[in-house]
Amino acid sequence: MIFIMAWRNIWRNKMRSIIIMSSIAIGLFAGISVLALYKGMMKSRIRNVIDSEVGHLQIHNIDFKKDYDPQFILANGAEVLKSVRDIPEVKLAASRSITMGMLATPTGSAGVQINGISPDLEYQLSQLEKKIIQGKPFDPKKKNEIMVGRKLAQKMKLKLRSKLVLTFTDTSGNMVSGAFRVNAIYQSDNAPLDEKNIYVGIGELNTLLGIQNAFHEIVILLKRDADVKKVQQQLQQKFPACQIESWKEISPETDLLVKTVDQYSYIIMFIIMFSLAFGIVNTMLMAILERTREIGMMVALGTNHVRIFLMIFLETIFLTLGGMPVGLFIAWLATAYFNKHGLDLSGMGREMMSSFGFGTMIYPEFPTDKVIGVLLIVAGTAFVSCLLPAIKALKLRPVEALRR
Amino acid sequence: MNTVIDAHNVSKVYNRETVPVYAINNVHLHIEKGEFAALVGPSGSGKTTLLNLIGGLDKPDTGSVFINELDITKLSANKLIDFRLKNIGFVFQSFNLIPVLTAKENVELIMQLQGIEKSVRDVRVQQLFRQIEMSDKMDVRPAQLSGGQQQRVAVARALASRPKFVLADEPTANLDSKSAFNLLDIMTKLNKEEHITFLFSTHDQRVIERARRIITLVDGRIVSDTAAVSTRHEKADV
Ligand SMILES: Nc1ncnc2c1ncn2[C@@H]1O[C@H](COP(=O)(O)OP(=O)(O)OP(=O)(O)O)[C@@H](O)[C@H]1O
Ligand SMILES: [Mg+2]
Numbered sequence: 001m002i003f004i005m006a007w008r009n010i011w012r013n014k015m016r017s018i019i020i021m022s023s024i025a026i027g028l029f030a031g032i033s034v035l036a037l038y039k040g041m042m043k044s045r046i047r048n049v050i051d052s053e054v055g056h057l058q059i060h061n062i063d064f065k066k067d068y069d070p071q072f073i074l075a076n077g078a079e080v081l082k083s084v085r086d087i088p089e090v091k092l093a094a095s096r097s098i099t100m101g102m103l104a105t106p107t108g109s110a111g112v113q114i115n116g117i118s119p120d121l122e123y124q125l126s127q128l129e130k131k132i133i134q135g136k137p138f139d140p141k142k143k144n145e146i147m148v149g150r151k152l153a154q155k156m157k158l159k160l161r162s163k164l165v166l167t168f169t170d171t172s173g174n175m176v177s178g179a180f181r182v183n184a185i186y187q188s189d190n191a192p193l194d195e196k197n198i199y200v201g202i203g204e205l206n207t208l209l210g211i212q213n214a215f216h217e218i219v220i221l222l223k224r225d226a227d228v229k230k231v232q233q234q235l236q237q238k239f240p241a242c243q244i245e246s247w248k249e250i251s252p253e254t255d256l257l258v259k260t261v262d263q264y265s266y267i268i269m270f271i272i273m274f275s276l277a278f279g280i281v282n283t284m285l286m287a288i289l290e291r292t293r294e295i296g297m298m299v300a301l302g303t304n305h306v307r308i309f310l311m312i313f314l315e316t317i318f319l320t321l322g323g324m325p326v327g328l329f330i331a332w333l334a335t336a337y338f339n340k341h342g343l344d345l346s347g348m349g350r351e352m353m354s355s356f357g358f359g360t361m362i363y364p365e366f367p368t369d370k371v372i373g374v375l376l377i378v379a380g381t382a383f384v385s386c387l388l389p390a391i392k393a394l395k396l397r398p399v400e401a402l403r404r
Numbered sequence: 405m406n407t408v409i410d411a412h413n414v415s416k417v418y419n420r421e422t423v424p425v426y427a428i429n430n431v432h433l434h435i436e437k438g439e440f441a442a443l444v445g446p447s448g449s450g451k452t453t454l455l456n457l458i459g460g461l462d463k464p465d466t467g468s469v470f471i472n473e474l475d476i477t478k479l480s481a482n483k484l485i486d487f488r489l490k491n492i493g494f495v496f497q498s499f500n501l502i503p504v505l506t507a508k509e510n511v512e513l514i515m516q517l518q519g520i521e522k523s524v525r526d527v528r529v530q531q532l533f534r535q536i537e538m539s540d541k542m543d544v545r546p547a548q549l550s551g552g553q554q555q556r557v558a559v560a561r562a563l564a565s566r567p568k569f570v571l572a573d574e575p576t577a578n579l580d581s582k583s584a585f586n587l588l589d590i591m592t593k594l595n596k597e598e599h600i601t602f603l604f605s606t607h608d609q610r611v612i613e614r615a616r617r618i619i620t621l622v623d624g625r626i627v628s629d630t631a632a633v634s635t636r637h638e639k640a641d642v
Contacts, residue, residue, distance in 0.1 A: 001509065001512065001516050004504075004505070005505060294503070297502075298502070301514060302485055302486065302489020302490070302514070303485070303517060304485050304517075305485075307517070
């Protein structure tokens with residue numbers, strides 16, 4: 001009966017209840033949309049990291065990453081590469097030679113990371129070919145071709161066909177340099193990386209470095225994201241002398257970003273609900289005030305405090321949860337739509353997005369994993385909001401309430 | 405012992421700090437089981453205050469109120485709520501019913517609060533609505549009932565818990581004559597047939613005529629307490 005009363009009570013002032021429910025629905029919709037956007041962004045960031053930046057796993061000589069000293073080649077690289085390719089979970093594995101060096105043009109110079117790659121594999125591994133915005137991919141018939149990022153090209157005033165000189169130390173510690181000609185300018189979603197990484201053929205780099213049939217890095221792409229840990233352990237057992245890192249270790253900022261954003265999501269939800277709580281409290285206080293006499297009478301007749309509290313608690317819950325399904329549903333619809341068609345954020349500026357490593361097309365995703373958390377926050381809001389009105393109601397003295 | 409209400413030396417003072425108002429001043433009152441007593445007196449004489457003290461809605465400043473030999477002034481607030489639920493039926497002047505509940509639900513609520521099971525409740529509700537002659541209006545919300553009908557439902561509700569007695573503060577004050585008589589008829593009938601004890605306050609001469617005992621309050625004191633001369637109504641009955 002208390003349940004029925006609570007339910008009917010919220011419909012006594014339909015307009016007021018509907019306004020509160022709608023504001024909760026809208027708040028929930030807004031909150032979930034933000035979460036969905038975040039989730040979409042994080043997913044695409046992770047995809048970028050894995051599919052076009054670092055792959056799932058990388059293998060190096062244990063000493064290599066300390067200084068990027070080119071003498072620390074991957075021992076028995078060819079064998080390791082072969083056995084990596086034999087692992088069924090592995091989709092693709094490619095080798096790279098890497099060194100740090102100086103890029104010089106007649107007008108200036110810049111420090112860069114020189115990546116020696118096998119173009120065909122690299123195109124699949126890091127989508128390098130798709131990132132080209134000017135020029136053509138590597139031509140197997142031509143020598144000393146180089147691909148530079150747009151950001152670096154701008155800074156160094158490089159154009160297609162521009163000549164430049166790379167200078168670095170070889171494996172024996174001698175300074176070497178080679179002349180290259182820009183065949184393509186690329187642009188990824190990660191501007192800071194574009195500024196740093198340049199690509200040349202692995203054969204040419206190795207010749208300059210003075211290494212034969214060797215390399216510094218194996219990049220591995222798996223068939224499924226979920227296998228990272230498993231394959232990493234497997235490789236670590238097999239090649240204990242190598243450093244085997246997952247994308248989370250290579251790009252810890254991405255992992256941190258995802259975790260931070262997860263926390264932000266809850267904070268945003270909390271702030272939205274907190275502001276809605278004021279509306280709920282206000283509505284309930286008004287409802288209690290209007291029903292002073294009635295509640296006083298219930299107490300006079302022998303309704304105990306627990307039941308009065310329960311009634312007000314239920315009313316608050318109904319009021320709060322009433323708007324919830326609607327809010328959830330609209331949020332779900334909207335995310336489903338934008339998940340399919342994408343949300344173009346280029347209005348915010350490609351520069352800005354890419355400087356954080358994000359693309360401009362976002363595919364928001366309904367944050368199913370957070371729904372429980374959100375529901376708990378909403379329920380908590382209802383509970384907290386009911387306390388003040390309930391205390392108010394419990395303080396009513398029947399004699400005074402009945403005099404009204 | 406057939407004493408249901410025994411108020412002893414009861415006083416209630418308002419505004420003790422500023423201008424004290426002796427709303428109830430040294431009142432002694434005994435009500436026996438089966439009585440049909442009217443509390444009369446001018447406005448401000450303390451009728452409501454006395455009923456509130458007897459009904460355990462308020463505490464006296466001095467004195468004790470015994471209900472069936474239990475001093476209710478010694479009960480804690482929570483115990484008192486429970487005591488009222490189980491022992492006292494209340495009828496107020498107006499807006500007695502909970503608007504979101506139907507007539508039937510209003511009556512049933514009290515029994516549900518007492519923890520009486522559904523089947524028993526149903527039988528009792530049917531019986532009560534027959535007694536107030538409103539079996540056809542059970543599923544109607546209070547807003548669709550006339551003032552007199554609402555008061556009758558309030559009487560049914562007061563009886564639902566099978567209380568020791570029923571307190572009614574000016575139950576007919578907002579009713580036209582016809583409804584007032586109708587309500588009184590029902591109350592008298594319940595008093596006669598079921599020996600329900602009624603103590604009610606009133607201004608209304610028509611109501612006073614029906615009472616079998618008239619207690620008159622003036623300025624918080626009982627100035628007269630008389631057994632009424634048998635009324636025409638009773639004569640006709642006998
Ligand atoms: N809460 C209160 N604070 C101060 N004075 C009060 C309070 N309640 C009642 N009184 C005073 O106590 C006296 C008795 O009031 P009470 O309401 O009991 O009279 P009553 O006989 O019921 O009057 P009426 O016939 O108008 O209903 C009055 O003088 C009233 O002003
Ligand atoms: Mg009064």
